[in-house]
Amino acid sequence: MNSFICAQLAVAIALTVPQTSLSQDSGTLKDTTAFEVATVQSLRIPTPEDRVSGNVHSLDSESLQNGRSPDLEDALNALPGVRMETRGFGGSRRLQIRSSGIRAPFAVRNVHMLMDGFVLTNASGVSPLDMWNPQWMSKLEVLKGPVGAIYGSGYGGVLLGKSLGDFQSGNRSNLTGYSRLATNGAKDFSLDNFSSETGFQHQHVSNNIEWTVRGLKNETPGARTHESNGRTQLELHRRKRQESGKLTHLWTGWMDAAWDLPGSLNADDASLEPSRSPGEAYDAHVNRIRTWIGYGSTQIQNDRQSGLWAYAQHTEKENPFGTSAFFNGFKEESEQFASLRLWEAQTRLLRNDIKFTWDKTAIFRGEYLELIESDLNAVNGAYRYQIESVTMNGWGSSGVRFENDNWQFDAQLAVELMNRSTTGDGTTESGASSPIEEDYTHLSVLPFIGFSLECAEQGRLFLQYGKASSHPTTFELVDPDNYTALALLPERANALELGWKGKAKLKEQTLSYSLQAYHQIVGNAIASVPGNTDGIYIDNIQGLRMSGIEAYFDSRFSLINKNWLVFQAQASLNRHSFESVAQTLPGTPLHGSSLHAAYHTSRWALGVMHYWNDRMPLHNGKEDWSQAHQRLDAWVSLKSDQSTWQLGVRNAIDAQYSSWFQTNAYGGRYFNPAPSRMLWLSWRWRIG
Secondary structure, three states, X not given: OHHHHHHHHHHHHHHHHHHOOOOOOOOOOOOOOOOOOOEEOOOOOOEEHHHOOOOEEEEEHHHHOOOOOOOOHHHHOOOOOEEEEEOOOOOOEEEEEOOOOOOOOOOOEOEEEEEOOEEOOOOOOEOOHHHOOHHHOOEEEEEEOXXXXXXXXXXXXXXXXXXXXXXXXXXXXXXXXXXXXXXXXXXXXXXXXXXXXXXXXXXXXXXXXXXEEEEEEEEEOOOOOOOOEEEEEEEEEEEEEOOOOOEEXXXXXXXXXXXXXXXXXXXXXXXHOOOOOHHHHHOOEEEEEEEEEEEEEEEEEOOEEEEEEXXXXXXXXXXXEEXXXXXXXXXXXXXXXXXEEEEEEEEEEOHHHOEEEEEEEEEEEEEEEEEEEEOOOOOOOOOOEEEEEEEEEEEEEEEEEEEOOOEEEEEEEEEEEEEXXXXXXXXXXXXXXXXXXXXEEEEEEEEEEEEEEEEEOOEEEEEEEEEEEEOOOHHHOEOOOOOOEOOOOOEEEEEEEEEEEEEEEEOOEEEEEEEEXXXXXXXXXXXXXXXXXXXXXXXXXXXXXEEEEEEEEEEEEEOHHHOEEEEEEEEEEEEEEEOOOEOOOOOOOOEEEEEEEEEEOOOEEXXXXXXXXXXXXXOOOOOOEOOOEEEEEEEEEEEOOOEEEEEEEEOOOOOOOEOOOOOOOHHHOOEOEOOXXXXXXXXXXXXX
């Protein structure tokens, strides 16, 4: 890795030397205090953000494309009710929105992912968050709560990404790139302990055709032993604007990623030897290769809008896992997945200045999965279980919207049919072979109703109700103790949300805020509970309730000489529980908050970010809680016409905390110590 880092530094110096004089021309700078009406796509029908009858957050390129974090973790954790965790910055990823991920200790479930309109969440409900690189995203919308009638099953929400900016005709060509170097928190300050990432993008536009080629490579040693990871990724985009106004988009890509699995520590080991890794002895890690291709077409004709997005993906995964004599093995996985999304909306102007919009959407998803698990050093091809599974998911929704200048009413109704057929066999505790068979079919009717009303010049009241279902995935089919089939029912979620939001421009400042309360009940909740060994077993549990209050505030103050201040704050109060199991829900902090403050000029900026999470329960029915923790980040950036440098420190106060609690774990194993203080340097450049 030393030569890779040195090469990055050499390129950075070579391209920066001719540009050492900073531009004094601020005429091309965007006026960040300008009051603009942002439009979101999260409710399918393009909607001004302040009129949405729900809680939607939009992250722009400034929040996503920076050197503060190599992943989406920090940007998402600045939103109320959202909690993302990673191990080793680029390794395992875990995402919860209002505790939606209690059944997903090592994956992203109950949250739908779409990029540029393509449906990426597979037919079983697993979202490939490892595909996304925030440095290549121009926008990310986060919609929280049940979205069964909007995008499909799942009660966590939706991540709606946008990888390219708005299409602009003309003839132009440019080359952009970024590099990031960071320490890993180790006391030994050497190149071997640096993480590095570099990426490039070449874009060429001619005759209404836009070509975009992207590539990245990163290597991260990790703060703990056996926590390293790396990724290489290439993408190609082709967009064409036709004379009819239709915009087509071809997207293809390839990713080769690997990350180690260090495993969790008990309290004593975490305090005495925080860098120790139980997974090292078993070489626990993941190797994953993804290949994908998608084609999309959108068109706007007067009062009619439509779109079509087809997507296909192939994934190969090898996963030697293990952290103890009881919990170790080897998994091989091969998946083929395809999705098709159709959408159409039409608007009419009715009497009394009322606008009526009718939209309809259909999503079809198909998945074929081969999965085999064996002992870590299996002899003669012996296996614990092997399955082949075919999953088909059909979902259709139709909705209407009535609106005028003061109010907006949305109503949507969806029908979903889920079918999965699985065959295979497993080895029982006695050593005999037992068939694994499943014919899972469920039909769901999923409504959504939302209403927003302008009650004052600067604010709107909103109310929404939504219903969603969440199906057990193929990975939850096999009992991890005796390798027989589980018969799980789909989760059923009902949620109600009431809130107030507003935006105002007062002289030289822009203010926006939101406050909302929600209550959600989940029946047949799929949850992991401790087993007799170091494993877990999965079952449907009744009485999962999620209630909370969330607040968000964003202000921008214009100063003299076109300088400005930014303040962003969020806070959440969480009261989640299993009535029949635990008064508090494992893995969810009682409270959380963050504060972002930054001072900007045309040439430089200075910013700080503070995160705080209250204590959280770690086990069902036990008086075992994590400690509250906080983290402080700070950075400074220097800008010119063609490049931006950023230098910062992560965890400036050197706080000690866990970044990935393993809840409901046998023997109290729950600590994954987070990195100590880290320094980082990033550089973004542009030619053309």
